Amino acid sequence: MKIDSKPLRYAHAEGHTDVCYTEDGQHLITCGHDGDVRIWMDIEDDDPNSHCVGENALAVCFKDKRLYVATDSHVVQAYTFPAFDKDGIVTRFTAPVTQIKTASKIEALGCSSENMEARICSLEGGAPLFVMSEHKGSVLSIAICPHMKYASTASGDGMMRIWDIDTQKIVKEIACVPKINTFYAAKVLCRMDFEPSEGKYLAYPNNREIILLDCESWGQRMTFTHSSIKCAISQCLFSPCGQYLAGSTVAGQIAVWEVQTGNCVGLVEHPTSHNVSAMAWNPKGNGVLAYCDVAGQLGCLVNCYGKDSATGDEIEHVERVDDDDLGDLLPNDESDDENAISLEKLKNETLGLVEPRDESRPASALPPAPHTAPPQPPFQPSGTPAHLEHRYMCWNDVGIVRCHTLENGESSIDVEFHDTNVHHGLHLNNYLNHTMASLSTSVLALACETPSKLVCISLVGSSKEWSVSLPDKEEALCVAAAGGLVACATTARLLRLFTPMGTQRQVISLAGPVVALAGYNTTVLAVYHSTEPGVSDQHLAMDIIAMNGRHVRSKTVPVPLTPGSKLAWLGATDAGSPCAFDNTGILRLYDVASGVWIPICDTSTHSRGVSDTWFIVSVSEPAQTVRAILCRGASFPPTAPKPIVAELPIRIPLCELDSEKASHEEQLVRWAHCAADVDVKAAREVSLKLFALACRSEIEQRALELMELLKDDRLLPLAAKYASRLGRVHLADKLTDLGAAWERDADNLNVARNSHFQELDTQETYDVTSTEQDLNASLIIPQKAKEKKTETVTPIKPVPIKSSPGGARNPFKKQQEATKNVQSPLSLTERTLVEVHDHSENDDPQKPLEGEKFVDWFSRNRSRLEQESPELSPAELTRHAVRAFRQVQGQAAPATPDAAAKRKREDEASDAPVASAPKQSKLSAFAFQKKT
Template sequence: MNIESRPLRYAHAEGHTDVCFTEDGQHIITCGHDGDVRIWNDIEDDDPNSHCVGESALAVCFKDKRLYVANDNHAVQAYTFPAFDKDGIVTRFTAPVTQIMSTFKIEALGCCSENMEAKICNLEGGAPLFVLTEHKGPVLSVAICPHMKYAGTACGDGLLRIWDIDTQKIVKEVICVPKINTFFSAKVLCRISFEPSEGKYLAYPNNREIILLDCESWGQRMSFTHNLIKCAISQCLFSPCGQYLAGSTVAGQIAVWEVQTGACVGIIEHPTSHNVSAMAWNPKGNGVLVYCDVAGQLGMLVNCYGKDSSKIGANTDTEDIEMIERADDNDDLVENLIENYESDDENAISLEKIKNETLGIHSEKDESRPTSRQAAPVPSTVAPQPPFQPSSTPSHLEHRYMCWNDVGIVRCHTGENGESSIDIEFHDSNLHHGIHLNNYLNHTMASLSTSVLALACETPSKLVCISLVGSSKEWSVSMPDTEEILCVVATSSIVACATNARLLRLFTPMGTQRQVISLPGPAVALSGFNTTVIAAYHQTDPGISDQHLAMDIIALNGRQVRSKTVNLPLTPSSKLAWIGSTDAGSPCTYDNTGILRLYDIASGVWMPICDTSTHSRGASDSWFIVSISEPTQTVRVILCRGTSFPLTVPKPIVTEIPIQIPLCELDTEKGQYEEQLVRWAHTTSDVDMKTARETALKLFALACRSEIEQRALELMELLKDDRLLPLAAKYASRLGRMHLADKLTNLAEEWEKEADKLNVAQNSHFQELESQETYDVTSTAQEDMNASLIIPQKTRKKIENVTPIKPAPIKSSPGGARNPFKKQQDVTKNVQSPLSLTERTLVEVHATSDSAENKDPLKPQEGETFVDWFSRNKSILEQQHPDLTPSELTRQCIRTFKSVQSKNCVNGEGAQKRKLEEESSADSPIANAPKQSKLSAFAFQKKT
């Protein structure tokens, strides 16, 4: 028979209404926004018993002859039934309780609240059995499996979480809930339900269908939907027998499916199309379903099993149920008799018996379900991370940050009437004044730079940019019909947006379409610096617990575009929370576990530079990244207590935490010095060479005092600093470690020999380098191999403007005793401890006397090759060009050698030479140009 709908009855005032049955199925209990609890004998009861419990009551549940009601005091109050006397408080929350649930097989109560918590409580009250935290929004619903092994919660942050009650950990997360910031604005309640008999399946609504998960593999078993369902399903509920599944939509449609076959028994349209707020099956198993809507009305459906349930509903005795159980028992008995009869027959040949005895194959009769319905377990995988805007808060909030970076703050405010506005505040008021905009297009994404403000909306997808340079000019561009913007970024020189068509669209700050690039996977986030765009995307499908992400570093120079793909590391079972770049241009990422990583373009490696969790006081605290400064070695962050994003009111305070590479034993003095040297080597820090040498020398002293001479020698070989070597040798001799001092003395000669061999090897490729373009992808990494591996070459160029002086070679004395530390000038006899070296001690170097017989050493001798000429004049060329790297100096010397050689051939030996400085400025204007950032290594530099 078809499902029948009884006429609606007024139950409570307009608002959220809840309903349940007593365990014997005799009474219907409702509660509503008016604060009353009503007990109905039937839907046709004209005079139900009414009890006032407060100003409002959001949830009600009946269990073991007691009634549990969520009142306006944010407490779960117990009442006796039918006397309706107060019987204690089960638990309390700090926000309204959104649902109370229990089943006939579990001796516990599941409660959830708007304060981002859910609890599994004892029926008698006291401390909760399990508190389900880690939610980032109001908890809409909770469900517990009949064996008390798993629990499920649906939260307003968009996630359905499945918990293991024994281990109290999350075993599965599913994205299926529309994001909301309060329970009262939720249309989709996402009420979930476990199969009540064995707990094999979990049903949850997902858009216009209901998904059935297998509780063993957590893979999708099957889905239920119908072509008449035109809107999102709000809740689902298993029947007491577990064979039927009911679901309701936000438009009031109620559908019932048969779980075994997946067939739809019927769909009932709500007379007034109000959203259904609660449903309850009659525990008698007679196919009766009652429901309430947001208008406070009570309704009933009969024949939901597709059978005539009038007779079952009329008889209140349990004889019918017992007869059904006995019939089932008789069927099982008949099957057992047949099976035993076949197996006991000695003359009968049973193939099933042979299989069972020999191969151990079980018969299909022993299976609880047909084999055609048992799918292979699917490995559980995490959901792909959706796209997001770095330095922004969730879009479902009424007051949120659309962008907060080192330029300014973009806020979005949405009123109760749906009107939205955008405020832009700049940190430097001299740069630009504040801006207030009406958000007519409902922009959800924003990015701010010193030259442009970029805004974007999803549907209809449109990019709107406001120029901040000169007079504010606004331009906009609409995406193609089926293309939607997922994320946007604006830098000082470019605007980019990634779309769902896996396209990266690039624009100039004034609106010229610059380029369209195809991304290898779905976009996750965008970032940028100057003329470089960083696009993060899904490289492959997520694994069992990890996201597989990668990023493209796309650099633009004029009409040229070049890209480099880099895998993006994440902490296990984490997600990307922020992506950006430092003020020096180094790409950085931050995951939701608190690990901040920096990509060193010169070495091509990712380094963890900060663990923000070590700076948190509470376990639920998190940090919101604003910007990263390499020169000051700090990260500007906002502390978020109990949440993952900052609130707009009151305005949060930006704090600074230091950058620290997580080396081992950072609490020791040795670990701290090692961390400083490694950090200074891979970041652009405002640390001069005196401080770096002092730290290195302190580390050397610690190795000497620990009587580990090999470590001290290894440190000097690793540093390869000519000015640090005499100081280290002097300290070793003062400690009486002459063997170590002799080894340090020989290092200078070995370094010179290695440098000569390296120059010969490099000069063999000079002619090839001269014919190529001047740019190189790995030019920053192909520096002099004799450079220090810890003390950065770029820092030395930046700080040292004086001419470097090499120490004099150490020679043996005539008497055979070697004293390499004797100096021509008087020195202080009182030597200070290397752990407190002064600045004057660190700048002690040995001077070299350059004796050149030739008046003009740059003049090539007759028959002299470039290799011999470069080796003879290397020290002079280094003095004349202190700002050039070894590779840049080599290219410059090639041009100088060719020009001098050709000029001698034309003008003769007596012709006057042009100065080397003029030749350098005329031939190589690009080689002497300062670097703007680390990302400039990807920019083109064409030879003029």
């Protein structure tokens, strides 16, 4: 028979209305925007019992002779039935509860809320059994399978998520929900449902059809649709027997399909075309479907099974000859009776789902395919989701781009610059509904998917605007603005490059679906999926594309992420090093000179709450800080009030960072790979502290190894002197021999090192030319690239730091200024640290240090004087040194009477060693042995 529709009844005030049945099917319960809960005998009941629970009630559910209502106080309140007395609070939220759902075979409630959270709670209240908190929008609906193995949620961020309740992890994510920023603005609620008998299938609405998923492989089994459906389906619901599936659209159309065949039993049009907000099957199994709309009206459909059946007994009786009515009503196929009908075989043959299985083979012979992580969609770094009414389109070290959308659909864009001397703020009407933006010191780039048009505003000079339309069937996915170019990645896997004033520069094909773009000067960083995602990894790769005149250079590197994580931010430091940040809080820096990724900051260690996240703004290598915004209990910062940007220190996660030794080691490693504002003096001081720690720990071999690693000729004599003071005579002798070995083996080491780096240079794909000028202009970090190229083309000794006689390469060459000294409990003498500072600041070895006497000066320069005058005896050498000391001291002393008198007294005092040459010679020899 044809589906029949009963006349609509007024139930509640206009607004979201919910409906459910009691477990025996005798009563119909509704709640609405007026805050009342009404209990109906049936739809023709003219005097239902009404109870006020608050200003509004969004959801109602019946379970085990109790009624559960979502009230305006954001709680799930339990009531007795039919007395309707309060019976406790099941759970509390910080925002309105959007749905309460349960299943007949479980003793739990599923609750979803607008605070981007869903929970599975016990019927008696208490702590939630499972909290689903990884949503990025209001949770619209929830469903639980009858065996409580899986749960499904749909949120306003556009994703439907399937959760494994046992492991409390996401099994699958599907983009099928229109993005909204609040539950009250949602037209499509995406109410999904599990098959009620065994939970083998999950049905969910997707545009104008309903998709059926297999809960074992999560593959698509079949779809349900109808030619008369002209708008999106909002919700779907299985019948109690599992044979029928009902769906409703945003225009009030209600259709019922037969699950086995996929045939549509019937379709009913809503009399006033209002959106259906809730549906409920009668548990009696009599083919009655109740529904409510957003106007507060209650309706009912009968004969939804396509035949005249009034009682549940008639529905449950199945004739052997009626094959169309078999299915989930039959027992499982594990019976030994040869006349029993196999339910699995019948479904496979009828629906054409899978090939009939060979009964002689065991079921375990076909292992299920492993679940793979859903691929990460493209996003804009330092931007918030596009469905929010007030959002950040971009927030970086240049400025802030905000987008504001009103209820009538009008949108505007505000641009705020951190430095108003560079450019004044901008206010734009967002006529084209731009959803992507990127800001640099020279250009503001805006783009949207439809229409596929790139609009750029030049910030240099007179703020000229230019635009370009993308080809047909090609839409923009990501944009990036840098100082010297504008990049746009499209759906055709093309990377289109433009100059800041609109000249088309290059078109490059990407090797996979793009995920994010970033830029620095004339270099673009493009991250994409190199292969299909694995079980827990996204398998991302990054192309570093550098432009230099007519030359284009590229280097492809894999992007490391924490297992099971996604890329959350992509950018470059103020020195040009690429950086990647995942949603677990790990920030990594790519050192172009060495070609390795280095973790530089774990933001989770700076969070107080488990649900707190950090929104990265920029990374500064000279200042050694990460500028970020703390988002408490959320993934993105709010637009009002304006959040505060915090500075997190860059710290490489070495082992045992709480110890003194590891803290010094972390500084050396960080200074070696980052362009920090640290001079050689501070690095030598930290190195000497590490050397002292090794000596006091009685690990002489580690102290010797440290000196071999640093290879600093000016630090070596100080280390030998400190070792002799501690009584480490053997270590001091080894350090003395080490300096001589460096000078002998310098040539061989340099040749080997240069050949090694030459081999690495030939393997770099971005080095397409051989001129030093092009290399310096094209790579991301010109300073590092220039240093490496100089070492490559110079086979002779590299120039040492501050005239180092050994010619060894110092790893702290890039540091410029001193940083804050680290406090150390070591009992180093002040004289030793002063010597470190003085030796590092003395460019001329002949120039006496401040307050230095002739004996110390002669000990320090004796080897040089002997090389200059090898024919002199020790006494003659001493006299020659006195004359040289007076000469250099006179040049260095200031021209003041006090200074002249002081110099005269020092000269008179220095005559005594000349008169006693043998005694002076022994003292000089002793000092020389100790210091060299």
